[in-house]
Amino acid sequence: MTMLQPFSFQIFSAREFPPISEQLRCVAEIGFRAIETYRDLYENPAQMRELLDQYNLSAPTGHFALAALESELERHMNAARILGIETMIVPFLPPADRATDVAGWKAIGARLDDMRRRVEAEGFGFAWHNHNWDMARLEDGSTAIQHILGEELKWQMDVAWLARSGQDPFEWMRRYHGRICGIHFKDMARPGENEDEMGWADPGEGILPWDALWVAAIEAGASISVAEHDMPKDYVRFARKAMAQLRIFAGEIA
Template identity: 35%
Template sequence: MPIVPGFQLVATRSFPPLAARLHELAELGYVKVEPYDALLRDPGGLASMFNHANLTCPSIHAELPRFRTDVQRVIGMADILRAGTVVIPKLTVADHPQDTPGWMRFAAELAGYAIKLKTAGKRLAWHNRELEFAPLPDGSTPIEHLFEASPDILWEIDLAWVVRAGQDPTAWIERWPERIVAVHLKDIAQSSSGAEWVWADLGHGMLDWDLIVPALKKAGCQHWYAEHGAPLDFDRCAMRAIETMRSW
């Protein structure tokens, strides 16, 4: 099955206006986009821009405080954008539980949100950073507790953060294939001394895509989003990413 190219819009932050970038993405051949939390300030306006550029929005990022304040409003935003999946992108370091009981409590909180989204015809997914793979005092990992809490907690796997955590992404894909609904395709530079920090254009870094891509396809990953954490050249980043995705 061919990969339908998607783009995570966090890479557009330093390249306004957003409407122009959306049209560029569509012209390059991207079909779907995923907005980051700050873009949800005007979901109606955002939906209009997506429609005008002929781009779909199957998933959105919504920060945890939005869930804790008003889950129904999060669902309403997803409805406006026609997004079937809502992804919680991260916890702040200060909010990270420090032990297994803390992570189990947090996982139970996520399971509650997942039920509310499921009742509304939506899905909840977690986007990992590297801290979810750091061993807890009892040897378990936070990511395990999140998925063991409920089958309704799905996964948007960010491969580069898995690698940054010192883990093999293919092993984790093979362990939890049924949870993976989306992927962030971010590459890691050979050297972290560049102006784009540790990130590289997709296919121009150190990740072994010959192993990762077949594992993702086997897992049935639905949404493939190219991402770059700090691009200096948006056009270069977006062009290289879609060229790499087409080569798969």
């Protein structure tokens, strides 16, 4: 079994180290073939597309705020078209916008499902990206993400955030088999380590069993892997170590 697109990089990981042109040059040189975009890159999509073409990179997935899509959907879809984005992903809700009970999360799920229908009608895929707060247990024993995903929404699973919430990624992959469209490839440090990097680790240096998780993700339907670190002190170091692991999992290195 193979991941169809194993070598994508969430360029948000490099946001503290501008300019974007140098970020793209670096990740392309390391061997990444695609990036995942985020909000700052939609202001001038034509210019961004020129940079992607310059470094032979694609952008099959992009992160978009739900509020931004609801207020300026056509502008963001146009940016996605220019950049070649195939799947638009909502990755976050500001704390003030999060629900506190089942009814509230169901209402958010309904908003997401409405947006799903609208963007799918224009030829895009649509998905949710989890953190840890959306795994919170609610008053009826359900979790917020169950109401977020509803019956149709695809899921880009951030395996490390899921594990940090205390949940079992393998169980959720089984439960949502066929709806996991992709994964974020990141690792958790041991307790007390890497606190200046939010407790994350470079892939292969943390505690997550990625050899087994990789296989399980593919079995669950994931077709793209996006390397990400929320707060690296050195994104080049992270990118190199992530690529080394990805090449092993993708079968390029025995």
